[in-house]
Amino acid sequence: MGKTIGVLIRYEKAPEKIAEVAVRVAQEIFKRKDKSKLFLSAEELNEEVEMCTQCMNCVFACPHSLRVDQAMKKVQNGGFSMFKELEAICIACGRCEQSCPKNIRIIDVIMQTSLDQLYAKTGKTRTGRGPIQDTEIRNVGQPIVFGQIPGVIAPVGCINYPDKMESIREILEPFLKRKYIVVTSGCHAMDIGMLKDEEGQTLYEKYPGSFDAGGMVNVGSCVSNPHISGAAIKIANIFAMRPLRGNYAEIADYILNRVGAVGFSWGPYSQKxxxxxxxxxxxxxxxxxxxxxxxxxxxxxxxxxxxxxxWVYDIRRKHKVNIEPAPDALLVAVETKGEAIVQLARLCIRPNDTNQGRQIKLTHYIELSKEYMGGLPDD
Ligand code: SF4
Ligand code: SF4
Incomplete structure (x- = not known):
């Protein structure tokens, strides 16, 4: 450890070397690990599974209510298939293990019985591209205002999905097809790189591009989220010429009323x-x-x-106009994929949309509601 710290200190003056140091340290630590403890042996797996009494404590503790008890029983009878199904949904939170009266290493059992499935998982995520440039903001300003780009959807959540990971792709693709900008970060960004269609293409390959209509953009890890909020702030600064310094309230007011951006977290997992x-x-x-x-x-x-x-101020007629709060909600929890899609489209609609922008956004909202909720929206 002392040796490792020494390496890091030496490279402090050459920040461009830090990434190389990080990789080398990880490789060295991996070499020193006792790999025999990474996986359960066949005997250990058997012992763990045999201890299960099907008490279901783990099921009640699991955020997904995964039927670990049933899967254990199936393994006791010689079948591993159910654990493979659980692995696709399990988020390795460990709550089941904490509640198990037999102290069974449930996560190890799930992983060990699904190793072939785990090894087959490969992703195509690159490192994030970083901030959205001012030049890109200048290019999209007019189409955002006139609705050719009907909104910006920002999937920024964690992996605590209510169902299979594939839902993320199914929720986002309709928006990319309809020329919304989808800008992502963190776990959602990584998982989008894992989800491929029949031709083996991820959304990054199918909808490549910059911060522009129908573009799928990965800004980086979850600490890169300020690049997304920064893009919204730049729109207010560049188009409305709102000053940046000490002017948070006015910028937020502009974004609320004018910029059709909506955050999305299909798996809000952590306090972060x-x-x-x-x-x-x-x-x-x-x-x-x-x-x-x-x-x-x-x-x-x-x-x-x-x-x-x-009220809002009608700058053309120069008088106040009374309105209802809009958007009518800032944090919306949804139950299903269809609800998520419809709410995302709805919340892109803002009080200061132009007539043309409003028309296009409403068309998408209504069409998506018919397609995914089976009818016209209530409002
Ligand atoms: S809590 Fe432990 S013993 Fe009970 S069903 Fe789950 S794995 Fe089996
Ligand atoms: S580790 Fe997996 S099975 Fe256990 S509680 Fe968390 S999600 Fe459920």
């Missing part, structure tokens, strides 16, 4: 993801979360709606 969502909310960007997001709900206390208290 919840705080990212809150940060987007403060900037006037609504966020749609999957079913597990209900536990992160919060009350935003503002002025209660009164007909004459909520």
């Amino acid at each position: 993801a919840a705080s990212i969502a809150t940060g987007f909310n403060r900037l006037g960007v609504p966020v749609v979360v999957g079913p597990h997001g209900t536990k992160y709900r919060r009350a935003y206390i503002g002025k209660p709606w009164k007909k004459d208290k909520w």
Whole structure:
């Protein structure tokens, strides 16, 4: 360890070498690991499985209510297939192990019985591209205002999916086809690189491009989320010429009323993801979360709606116009893929949309509602 720290200190003055040092340290640590402890032997696997009494404590503790008890029973009878199904959904949170009265190494059992499936998983995610450039913002400003780019969808959540990982692709692809910009980060960015179609293409390959209509953009890890909020801030700065310094409230107001950007977290897993969502909310960007997001709900206390208290300023006619709060929600928890798609389209609609932009956004909202919810939206 002392040797490793020495290496890091020596490279402090050459930051471009840090990535190389990180890789070398990881390789050295891996060499020193006792690999025999990484996997269960056939006897150990057998011992773990035999201990299970099918008490179901693990099932009640699991955020997905995965039927570990049934899978254990099947293995006791010689079949591994059910554990392979569980592996596709399990997020390795460890809550089952904490609740097991027999201290069974449940995650190790799931992994060991699904090794072929795990080894077959390969992804095509590159490192994130970093911030959205001012030049890109200048190019998309007009199409965003006139609706040719109907919105910006930002999937930024963790892996705590309510169902299989494939849902992420199924939710995002309709928006890419309809020329929304999809800009992602973190676990969602990595998983998008794992999900391939019949031709072996990920969304990155099928919808390549920059921050532009129908482009699939990966800005980087979850700490790269400020690149996404930064893009919204740049729109306010470049197009509305809002000053940046000490002007958060006005910029957030502009984004809320004008920039059709919506955050999306199909798997809001950690406090970190919840705080990212809150940060987007403060900037006037609504966020749609999957079913597990209900536990992160919060009350935003503002002025209660009164007909004459909520208004916008009509700059053409130069007078105030009373409106209802819009968008009507900043944090929306949804149960199904269809609901997620429809809410994402709905929340891209903003009070200051141009007539043309509104027309196009409404068309997408209505069409997606018919396709995924079987009819016209309630509102
Ligand atoms: S809690 Fe442990 S013993 Fe009970 S069903 Fe789950 S794995 Fe089996
Ligand atoms: S580790 Fe997997 S099986 Fe265990 S509680 Fe978490 S999601 Fe469920």
